[in-house]
Amino acid sequence: MDPITLYFTGTAGAGKTSLTTAMKAWMEEQGYSTATVNLDPGMEDPSFTPDVDVREWVKLEEVMAESNLGPNGAQIAASDLVAVHISSVRDALESLHADYVLVDTPGQVELFAFRESSKAILEELGGDRSMIAFLFDPMLARFPSGFVSLILLSATVQFRFGLPMMNVLSKTDLLQPVEKENLARWGESRDALAEAISATSFKSDGMVTTEFFRALEIIEPNWVLLPTSAREEEGLTDLYAAVQQAFLGGEELDKDSGKPGESL
Numbered sequence: 001m002d003p004i005t006l007y008f009t010g011t012a013g014a015g016k017t018s019l020t021t022a023m024k025a026w027m028e029e030q031g032y033s034t035a036t037v038n039l040d041p042g043m044e045d046p047s048f049t050p051d052v053d054v055r056e057w058v059k060l061e062e063v064m065a066e067s068n069l070g071p072n073g074a075q076i077a078a079s080d081l082v083a084v085h086i087s088s089v090r091d092a093l094e095s096l097h098a099d100y101v102l103v104d105t106p107g108q109v110e111l112f113a114f115r116e117s118s119k120a121i122l123e124e125l126g127g128d129r130s131m132i133a134f135l136f137d138p139m140l141a142r143f144p145s146g147f148v149s150l151i152l153l154s155a156t157v158q159f160r161f162g163l164p165m166m167n168v169l170s171k172t173d174l175l176q177p178v179e180k181e182n183l184a185r186w187g188e189s190r191d192a193l194a195e196a197i198s199a200t201s202f203k204s205d206g207m208v209t210t211e212f213f214r215a216l217e218i219i220e221p222n223w224v225l226l227p228t229s230a231r232e233e234e235g236l237t238d239l240y241a242a243v244q245q246a247f248l249g250g251e252e253l254d255k256d257s258g259k260p261g262e263s264l
């Protein structure tokens, strides 16, 4: 059976690399064979040692030097070059025979979400058994307008790729208890979120806010966030359970055979 591939994406600095690292450590502790992939040609995090690193084939600084492009143009050129080399990344990954693959994606979400090359990358790398974890940066998500903006961005990513997706709140250790409660309430109740929005934002134009919010409800995005902290190693069991739920309906992969086994 093909491995289950989980892509971590989200805005710059949302905690993708840290959660990929924490999740890998947790999964290995549980005895699940797990491989990590870095898909960011600009990644310079010495604490992250992925099993397969796209920088073996494409390095942002080399693209910059060779192409005479500025940092933004080079990021785009480099992310397209990743697509060119993706079969080499896949071959390296396949040789590891992991049951689970955790993929750390480029820092800026638009490089992952808004390039056509990403679709080719996802198809080649993960195939059918792929899922996206969209990270909500708590420093933005704790405000009603930030929460709604990230819900929209997450819905856009879902619309682009059409893969199973979950919304993950990262770095919850940075939030006050009341902020965590708010986020849980906004996930459960549209009324609570509407109340918070009208209490805090766009006070001068309540009409626009109301219409905007109604339009959002029609889209029916996923409002619920799964709270995690890479630093405190929190929420990792729930993240794993959500992946199981998406692919195996709650059945666990047997650690030895890699096939569905006991129930969660």
Ligand SMILES: Nc1nc2c(ncn2[C@@H]2O[C@H](COP(=O)(O)OP(=O)(O)OP(=O)(O)O)[C@@H](O)[C@H]2O)c(=O)[nH]1
Pocket (backbone or CB within 6 Å): 011, 012, 013, 014, 015, 016, 017, 018, 019, 045, 106, 107, 108, 170, 171, 172, 173, 174, 228, 229, 230, 231, 232
């Ligand atoms: N307190 C706290 N800080 C965290 C946590 N996870 C990540 N951070 C910090 O947040 C910053 C960004 O984390 P990264 O994991 O590099 O985030 P990223 O999304 O990979 O960042 P880019 O790839 O640069 O976009 C770093 O300073 C981390 O130490 C967490 O769970 N708790």
Ligand SMILES: [Mg+2]
Pocket (backbone or CB within 6 Å): 016, 017, 018, 040, 043, 104, 106, 107
């Ligand atoms: Mg990163």
